[in-house]
Amino acid sequence: MDVISCQGLTKNFGRIKAVSDLSFTIGQNVITGLIGPNGAGKTTLLKIIAGFTRPSSGKVTVFSENPFNSLKVSANMIFVDEHMKFPSSLSLAQIMSAAPAFYKNWDMGLAKELFAYFSLNPGQRHHHLSKGTKSTFNMIIGLASRCPLTIFDEPTAGMDAGVRKDFYRALLRDYLQKPRSMIFSSHLLNEAEDILEDILLLQAGQKRLHLPVTDLKEFAVALRGKKEVISELTAGQEIYHQKNIGKEHSYAVIRRDAADGLLKKSAAAGIEILPVAAEDLCVYLTTRNRGGIDHVFDRNQSF
Template identity: 35%
Template sequence: MNVVRTTGVTKRYGALAALDGVSVTLAGNTIHGLLGRNGAGKTTLMRILTGQSFETGGTVEVFGQHPYENADVLARTCFIKESQHYPEKFRVRHALRAAELLYPNWDTAFAAELLADFAVPSGQLLGKLSRGQLSAVGVIIGLASRAPLTLFDEPYLGLDAVARQLFYDRLLADYAAHPRTIVLSTHLIDEVSDLIEHVVLLDGGRVLIDADAESLRGEAVAVTGPADAVERYAAGYEELHRERIGGALRVTLTGAPDRAHPGLDFEPVSLQQLVVRTTQHHGALVAAGKEAR
């Protein structure tokens, strides 16, 4: 079952197109990675999906309905942002109580476990928490909500490496026990690459990748060797990046290249490297005026 479907979605702010013809489908009970540089359109898309903004054009469906001012959709959706704001006089327990009233699948016992895991005092004023503790509150609400569609927009950036790993571990364990649709928007791609099952990469408000993560892991390769030999080999594939290393040439190729060729070295390309090289390649095409529409 598809939880999210967008077709040709645009969002304009005057002359600026924050989203430009975005068509994506997010399957249910899947962990999706929504990736891209700052300003790529990730937060804009998530705000539209969660009814906090309205598209300029195109169609949006969440659970088969438009999310804007739709109580049925919003009751099944949890959106946790990096800079989450709470009422000034709220204590941690007040934020959790508000979440309990908002989300039908809220798990009070799980929230208490997570408070202990992240060492967040329930009686503390939210305004007095450290950045890391405040990020942890958002993570706790997102996990304990058990919302059928849960979106995390970089809320864990304030967490240190140990706390982020705790978040990943608890997310994966709870997702296994209570499957739902999760969207992770993050720049820490290497950290979450083993969690992500499906990848959507945005750049300049457009979709560059919309694919199963496992298929992407075999899609690209870095090839190094004598320049002439690499040039001949690379001619059959799409090139994302090239660099000179002494007298050798190194190119990053996509299109599931054959990894058996005498005299050439082949290295796998990580998901983060693929995202970076694909984004750089797209930027170069745009700058050269060669981007396909």
């Protein structure tokens, strides 16, 4: 059974389309990375899935129900982000003791262990916490609630490198203990890559890719060599990214299954064939300008 299903999902803010004709499904017990640059529509999509906002058109179901105003979805879903609100009158310890009433799978042992590990102060108020500590506390709530659908929207905002690493490890270990569906949004793949199963790549509110991370790594290859040879070989191909290396060489990223024999031909022509890191590919696929930042400077120089 699909946990989430979206069909032709669109959300407008005035004239801007934050999410545009999005269709996809997410299966049970999959950790999905929702990746895209700022403004790609990640948060908007997640808030629709959580039932916080309504789509302008299209259909969304979570656990086979429309999430907007669904208690079933709310009881089985937690949405963790840096804007999570808690009563300013309650201390962190009081918030933690209030949570089990809401979530039947709540694991107080885990919550307390994590709380102590990250040396949080039980008497502190949530709104007095620093950005990174807030993220850490919210993450603990998110993990300990053990909801069948756990949504993390940019969960590592403001966390130190060490805490971030611990977070990914905690998330994975908790998932291994209690497999469940998780969505994890980030503008970069970075450290999250290895713990993800699938990746959903958004650009300007549209779906760019939705596939297993392991496939993403083999989705594209880079050709490096003489400029003319490369432009000849890649003629008619969709080039995801291209840059010049010095005056005579260039580097071009294309689909691995682009054209039969293209790679063999390239090898024969003395062109190097290199893998493309998943994170780089995500950036290439979601940037409008194929030449990247170098393009700006190269063009500027020619005047």
